[in-house]
Amino acid sequence: MAERGRRHRLLLRGGSVVAPDGEQRADVLVEGGTIVAVGPGIDVPPGTEVLDASGCVTGPGLVDLHTHLRQPGREDAETVETGARAAALGGYTAVVAMPNTDPATDSAAAVRAVLALARVACVEVAVAGAITVGRAGERLVPFAEMAELGVRLFTDDGRGVQHAGLMRRALEYARPLGVVLAEHCEDEELAGGGSMHEGAWSSRLGIPGQPSIAEEAMVERDLGLVRLTGTRMHFLHLSSARSVALVKAARAEGLPVTAEATPHHLSLTDAEVAGYDPVFKVNPPLRTAADVLAVRAGVLDGTIDAVATDHAPHPPESKEEPFDMAPPGMTGLETAFAVAYGALCLDAATGAPPWLTAPGAAPRRASVAELFGALSVVPARIAGLDVASGHGGPIRPGARAQLCVVDLAARWTVDPATSASRSRNTPFAGRELVGRVRHTIVGGEAVVVDGKAVR
Amino acid sequence: MSRAGLLSVEDLGRQGIVEILHLADSFAEVSERAIPKVPALRGKTVATVFFESSTRTRLSFEAAAKRLSADTMTFTAATSSVTKGESLRDTVETIDALGVDVMVVRHGSSGAPAQVAGWVDACVVNAGDGQHEHPTQALLDCFTLREAMARRAGADPVDDLAGVRIAIVGDVRHSRVARSCVLAFRALGARVVLVGPPTLLPPTTEGWGVEVAHDLDAALDEVDVCYLLRLQSERLREALLPSLGEYSERYGLTRERARRLDPDLVVMHPGPMIRGVEIAAEIASSPRSLVTRQVHNGVAVRMAVLFRLLAGDLPAPFPGMSGGMSVGAEVVEAAVPVAGGARRG
Numbered sequence: 001m002a003e004r005g006r007r008h009r010l011l012l013r014g015g016s017v018v019a020p021d022g023e024q025r026a027d028v029l030v031e032g033g034t035i036v037a038v039g040p041g042i043d044v045p046p047g048t049e050v051l052d053a054s055g056c057v058t059g060p061g062l063v064d065l066h067t068h069l070r071q072p073g074r075e076d077a078e079t080v081e082t083g084a085r086a087a088a089l090g091g092y093t094a095v096v097a098m099p100n101t102d103p104a105t106d107s108a109a110a111v112r113a114v115l116a117l118a119r120v121a122c123v124e125v126a127v128a129g130a131i132t133v134g135r136a137g138e139r140l141v142p143f144a145e146m147a148e149l150g151v152r153l154f155t156d157d158g159r160g161v162q163h164a165g166l167m168r169r170a171l172e173y174a175r176p177l178g179v180v181l182a183e184h185c186e187d188e189e190l191a192g193g194g195s196m197h198e199g200a201w202s203s204r205l206g207i208p209g210q211p212s213i214a215e216e217a218m219v220e221r222d223l224g225l226v227r228l229t230g231t232r233m234h235f236l237h238l239s240s241a242r243s244v245a246l247v248k249a250a251r252a253e254g255l256p257v258t259a260e261a262t263p264h265h266l267s268l269t270d271a272e273v274a275g276y277d278p279v280f281k282v283n284p285p286l287r288t289a290a291d292v293l294a295v296r297a298g299v300l301d302g303t304i305d306a307v308a309t310d311h312a313p314h315p316p317e318s319k320e321e322p323f324d325m326a327p328p329g330m331t332g333l334e335t336a337f338a339v340a341y342g343a344l345c346l347d348a349a350t351g352a353p354p355w356l357t358a359p360g361a362a363p364r365r366a367s368v369a370e371l372f373g374a375l376s377v378v379p380a381r382i383a384g385l386d387v388a389s390g391h392g393g394p395i396r397p398g399a400r401a402q403l404c405v406v407d408l409a410a411r412w413t414v415d416p417a418t419s420a421s422r423s424r425n426t427p428f429a430g431r432e433l434v435g436r437v438r439h440t441i442v443g444g445e446a447v448v449v450d451g452k453a454v455r
Numbered sequence: 456m457s458r459a460g461l462l463s464v465e466d467l468g469r470q471g472i473v474e475i476l477h478l479a480d481s482f483a484e485v486s487e488r489a490i491p492k493v494p495a496l497r498g499k500t501v502a503t504v505f506f507e508s509s510t511r512t513r514l515s516f517e518a519a520a521k522r523l524s525a526d527t528m529t530f531t532a533a534t535s536s537v538t539k540g541e542s543l544r545d546t547v548e549t550i551d552a553l554g555v556d557v558m559v560v561r562h563g564s565s566g567a568p569a570q571v572a573g574w575v576d577a578c579v580v581n582a583g584d585g586q587h588e589h590p591t592q593a594l595l596d597c598f599t600l601r602e603a604m605a606r607r608a609g610a611d612p613v614d615d616l617a618g619v620r621i622a623i624v625g626d627v628r629h630s631r632v633a634r635s636c637v638l639a640f641r642a643l644g645a646r647v648v649l650v651g652p653p654t655l656l657p658p659t660t661e662g663w664g665v666e667v668a669h670d671l672d673a674a675l676d677e678v679d680v681c682y683l684l685r686l687q688s689e690r691l692r693e694a695l696l697p698s699l700g701e702y703s704e705r706y707g708l709t710r711e712r713a714r715r716l717d718p719d720l721v722v723m724h725p726g727p728m729i730r731g732v733e734i735a736a737e738i739a740s741s742p743r744s745l746v747t748r749q750v751h752n753g754v755a756v757r758m759a760v761l762f763r764l765l766a767g768d769l770p771a772p773f774p775g776m777s778g779g780m781s782v783g784a785e786v787v788e789a790a791v792p793v794a795g796g797a798r799r800g
Binding site: 198199200202203204205206207208209211275276277317320321322323324325 | 542543544562563564565566567569570584585586587588631634657658659660661662663
């Protein structure tokens with residue numbers, strides 16, 4: 001990362017800072033990558049870069065546990081550099097790069113290759129490893145060797161580990177390494193190759209569906225394996241009400257599990273597929289309104305720890321195939337904050353975009369601090385990025401400056417053409433959102449200023 | 456974005472279906488003439504764009520277009536650049552650029568015609584997409600049933616199928632014909648029961664307005680029409696059925712089962728039939744079978760669909776429609792919506 005001199009000074013002026021008991025009016029002064037002062041009306045010497053934060057809140061930079069950067073292998077869809085830029089525009093200061101690249105990140109050499117690419121990225125890129133070689137579900141990757149390079153999260157994401165016996169061995173083997181195994185829960189036999197949620201819409205549209213049980217059966221299996229092995233596990237993108245209930249019960253039992261949900265599973269239902277636009281094809285699939293409400297409730301009650309994007313770029317031509325032939329996946333880095341804010345913090349009375357308001361409003365709304373908890377604090381902890389490089393706050397003197405500044409009142413309409421991603425497959429195109437990232441500060445350096453990427 | 460085409464029976468509603476049946480009445484008369492041709496769509500081009508094989512649907516659309524004096528173009532995936540890896544979008548945009556007014560699209564994927572409609576200027580007619588819909592099949596089935604019910608009652612055809620009880624039997628889950636037929640039959644007031652083993656019925660029929668049954672014999676006692684669907688042998692490989700024998704025994708219209716049927720019950724099948732599996736050979740050719748009427752009526756119904764889609768473009772009266780072309784003129788009257796219905800008089 002380019003250093004602007006060790007003593008480069010930066011002031012975020014005129015805004016508020018996120019705190020558990022509401023936002024506090026405060027400026028934030030950063031020097032040489034570290035926060036040196038937090039408080040109202042900080043005076044600064046000349047030569048300080050001043051960013052206008054008026055009307056905004058400053059929170060810890062967002063941390064995405066689930067980003068597909070596509071490099072190596074599918075540079076037509078995304079590169080580490082372009083994906084990182086999209087992340088920065090979305091307020092992220094760190095992302096975890098998923099291992100389903102080509103070749104897969106299943107060896108120390110492959111980890112080193114992605115880390116090398118990450119050096120040009122404008123946000124921190126942590127590397128997740130596969131659980132099995134080539135994500136083929138047959139042989140374990142060298143967990144220890146990869147963990148020594150800093151890999152903290154292992155997953156065959158895109159697929160679940162189909163063989164229960166192999167998953168048991170993976171959990172047992174990984175236990176002493178202090179790493180986290182993360183599962184994309186999908187029993188492929190039960191999913192039956194379906195391209196959307198199985199239910200009233202799939203029946204009507206004539207699109208073979210995958211039933212919720214395809215996800216839930218693997219959640220249940222893996223919870224049993226955690227009970228058996230005692231190894232920590234993280235559940236990726238939960239999408240069904242029953243999955244959330246299973247994880248909730250497991251946590252009540254004291255099992256060491258965490259879970260995430262995506263912005264799209266917090267906001268969209270399978271009714272979106274009615275127009276057959278493959279941009280709405282995703283795995284796990286968009287489900288029913290009842291599932292959306294259950295996933296929201298799961299975040300609100302803490303069953304689901306983190307909101308993670310599952311940013312999955314695909315080039316336009318691949319999303320212009322027929323629905324059953326198009327690849328699953330949606331981009332999400334640039335819209336995640338606003339979608340989650342609208343779905344979790346706002347309601348009709350407080351200005352949520354109408355398309356995000358649920359009938360029969362959720363029991364309560366999340367505070368802004370809780371939203372940053374799910375988008376930054378907790379994911380940073382799960383990925384081990386809190387200790388390593390100061391992601392996930394708190395915002396106080398002495399902490400490394402990983403920050404984002406968000407205008408919570410800004411209303412905007414998503415235009416895929418302006419995305420920094422190489423791909424355009426956002427399901428939110430043309431939709432109104434509330435809450436927009438103004439500045440992003442990575443390690444003390446402003447990489448997004450006034451909504452524009454400067455690197 | 457193309458002009459409104461015909462992607463789903465839902466695009467028509469009851470009124471649209473009835474209009475097409477009326478238009479088809481006129482065109483059926485044209486088809487009986489020595490020279491079964493009217494100049495209604497002279498100068499228009501209809502392209503059949505089939506990514507999946509077909510016998511009757513393609514020929515029927517081409518015959519319909521020709522009887523309306525439209526020019527026709529034919530595209531088949533097997534002999535096209537698709538085999539060289541050309542994408543769906545590029546393929547249909549290429550055809551569109553040649554200048555076509557109607558693109559009749561068949562594709563193995565549900566929703567493909569709807570996607571095509573978003574990319575081309577031509578009007579798109581869905582000629583069968585995956586397991587979604589086959590609207591013109593449902594329309595010709597309505598036309599055929601209405602004709603059969605009128606013959607049974609010894610009266611002129613009426614506009615609806617009110618009170619007619621229809622069993623749709625077999626692989627409803629994977630059937631685009633069944634989805635369109637349910638919509639069309641229900642729109643016209645028929646009562647529909649879907650009959651088959653649970654593995655061949657949709658995961659849910661919530662909102663379909665139909666009954667579901669698993670006992671064919673009991674269902675047949677309660678209906679006027681037995682509409683059989685084709686059973687593809689791949690359903691066996693997918694383990695949705697134990698054997699073809701057991702399927703025939705429980706859900707096929709076997710000779711024994713047919714013997715017990717009400718003599719007035721009529722049998723329909725969208726084709727292609729697998730004789731000996733879902734239908735015994737002699738029943739397919741028996742007087743209670745409407746199968747050949749379905750195929751026959753397909754041409755007039757597709758003429759009506761093509762005409763209705765392009766009628767808005769045509770001046771009325773238009774050149775070629777004067778001088779001995781009274782049927783054509785009537786048809787135009789009936790098809791062009793006139794403000795306040797003044798010309799209906």
